[in-house]
Amino acid sequence: xxxxxxxxxxxxxxxxxxxxxxxxxxxxxxxxxxxxxxxxxxxxxxxxxxxxxxxxxxxxxxxxxxxxxxxxxxxxxxxxxxxxxxxxxxxxxxxxxxxxxxxxxxxxxxxxxxxxxxxxxxxxxxxxxxxxxxxxxxxxxxxxxxxxxxxxxxxxxxxxxxxxxxxxxxxxxxxxxxxxxxxxxxxxxxxxxxxxxxxxxxxxxxxxxxxxxxxxxxxxxxxxxxxxxxxxxxxxxxxxxxx
Amino acid sequence: xxxxxxxxxxxxxxxxxxxxxxxxxxxxxxxxxxxxxxxxxxxxxxxxxxxxxxxxxxxxxxxxxxxxxxxxxxxxxxxxxxxxxxxxxxxxxxxxxxxxxxxxxxxxxxxxxxxxxxxxxxxxxxxxxxxxxxxxxxxxxxxxxxxxxxxxxxxxxxxxxxxxxxxxxxxxxxxxxxxxxxxxxxxxxxxxxxxxxxxxxxxxxxxxxxxxxxxxxxxxxxxxxxxxxxxxxxxxxxxxxxxxxxxxx
Numbered sequence: 001x002x003x004x005x006x007x008x009x010x011x012x013x014x015x016x017x018x019x020x021x022x023x024x025x026x027x028x029x030x031x032x033x034x035x036x037x038x039x040x041x042x043x044x045x046x047x048x049x050x051x052x053x054x055x056x057x058x059x060x061x062x063x064x065x066x067x068x069x070x071x072x073x074x075x076x077x078x079x080x081x082x083x084x085x086x087x088x089x090x091x092x093x094x095x096x097x098x099x100x101x102x103x104x105x106x107x108x109x110x111x112x113x114x115x116x117x118x119x120x121x122x123x124x125x126x127x128x129x130x131x132x133x134x135x136x137x138x139x140x141x142x143x144x145x146x147x148x149x150x151x152x153x154x155x156x157x158x159x160x161x162x163x164x165x166x167x168x169x170x171x172x173x174x175x176x177x178x179x180x181x182x183x184x185x186x187x188x189x190x191x192x193x194x195x196x197x198x199x200x201x202x203x204x205x206x207x208x209x210x211x212x213x214x215x216x217x218x219x220x221x222x223x224x225x226x227x228x229x230x231x232x233x234x235x236x237x238x239x240x241x242x243x
Numbered sequence: 244x245x246x247x248x249x250x251x252x253x254x255x256x257x258x259x260x261x262x263x264x265x266x267x268x269x270x271x272x273x274x275x276x277x278x279x280x281x282x283x284x285x286x287x288x289x290x291x292x293x294x295x296x297x298x299x300x301x302x303x304x305x306x307x308x309x310x311x312x313x314x315x316x317x318x319x320x321x322x323x324x325x326x327x328x329x330x331x332x333x334x335x336x337x338x339x340x341x342x343x344x345x346x347x348x349x350x351x352x353x354x355x356x357x358x359x360x361x362x363x364x365x366x367x368x369x370x371x372x373x374x375x376x377x378x379x380x381x382x383x384x385x386x387x388x389x390x391x392x393x394x395x396x397x398x399x400x401x402x403x404x405x406x407x408x409x410x411x412x413x414x415x416x417x418x419x420x421x422x423x424x425x426x427x428x429x430x431x432x433x434x435x436x437x438x439x440x441x442x443x444x445x446x447x448x449x450x451x452x453x454x455x456x457x458x459x460x461x462x463x464x465x466x467x468x469x470x471x472x473x474x475x476x477x478x479x480x481x482x483x484x485x486x487x488x489x490x491x492x
Contacts, residue, residue, distance in 0.1 A: 049398065051394065051397060051398060074397075074400050074402065075400070077397065077398060077399075077400040078399075078400035080398075082398040084391070084394070084395070084398075086391065088391045088392065088394065088395035088398075089395075090392065090395065090409075090410060090414075091414070092413045092414050101399065101409055102399035102400065102401075105399075105401055105405050105409060106399060106400045106401065106405075150399070154399075
């Protein structure tokens with residue numbers, strides 16, 4: 001997949017969050033966005049996901065520029081699966097209904113088709129028997145796996161993970177990372193914002209390092225971790241990999 | 244205690260309280276010479292009036308929920324004019340007494356547009372009044388649905404209407420139903436003001452019985468009891484729903 005950023009700028013009020021980011025990012029399957037908190041990773045991911053429109057600049061995904069009107073963006077978003085940090089499941093629906101909703105409401109599946117696909121996915125994500133539980137009855141790791149099932153069910157061209165394990169304790173983090181590693185093994189394409197450095201090193205093909213509202217450097221994962229080119233990245237890696 | 248026990252408990256407590264109050268009243272009014280015979284012969288008038296109050300209130304409740312829903316959606320509409328109109332409706336209605344609205348809307352507006360049926364006009368005015376309050380309840384319910392939910396709905400590419408239908412309404416309803424039950428009790432009480440339009444509901448019936456029999460207390464005591472018989476179950480229901488929804492979240 002090829003992601004071209006052309007002067008992408010995003011401001012919230014007086015605060016600039018993304019400052020004219022320009023970069024050509026090519027990755028076979030997995031791109032990880034790394035960097036210190038407040039560096040703009042999540043905002044960039046949301047721009048790529050069509051959830052935020054940049055104030056200036058443009059995003060081109062596989063030679064297709066992101067649409068600008070809300071109705072066209074909605075169609076664009078319907079082909080992207082997004083997984084949020086705090087899962088954002090619908091609390092009034094059980095796990096199955098959460099996975100089925102986009103299928104029946106947006107993707108024209110019949111309830112039967114959606115049900116079959118949702119059950120298959122829940123089974124594959126080791127959630128058999130939890131289909132009729134509401135999010136409040138599930139553990140954090142289970143919720144996040146349901147959220148992943150919801151994102152994968154629509155057969156997206158691209159998956160986006162926004163710090164998928166930041167709200168989880170270590171054991172649950174492992175079960176969610178296992179699932180994400182499996183998705184890579186299945187050959188899915190995704191962009192991942194994470195603070196789990198060892199995981200990023202293991203799963204990502206390319207790394208984009210964001211600091212101070214811009215992409216400070218990007219390159220193959222191995223190179224980034226073994227020989228970071230910028231001081232910022234070197235200092236960041238030293239501090240996060242110290243323990 | 245289970246919710247069922249709680250309801251039973253409050254019913255029993257109320258019965259006890261009412262009994263003590265009644266005994267006190269009876270004691271205080273022992274010198275008063277009761278005469279129920281005149282009023283008793285007018286029991287049919289009371290009954291008809293009470294029934295009228297029931298159906299007028301029920302019709303107003305339904306209509307005001309529709310109005311309130313439209314107004315709440317209007318306040319969130321992308322069109323400025325609609326937002327402004329909805330806000331003006333809520334502020335004007337909530338800022339003026341029902342009695343004033345009845346006088347203006349009935350004697351000026353209804354007259355001008357040729358709405359002759361006083362029952363239809365009365366229900367409409369009561370609904371307009373109550374709709375403004377219900378609009379605020381529905382708006383609060385809609386706003387109680389978190390931003391992350393709306394973001395999730397956007398991420399899975401739901402349209403605006405689908406977001407309301409699948410995400411906002413099912414979650415908002417838990418916040419709206421308890422105060423709505425309370426509002427139903429308010430409508431029942433407020434409908435007594437329709438008597439000034441000459442609508443033969445419960446209050447007007449009692450007034451008519453009073454002027455025919457000259458037994459004031461015997462005419463108006465059943466009036467209070469008749470309203471309580473309607474509002475009390477509704478209030479208990481409201482409290483029950485409030486508790487039920489609080490436990491589930």
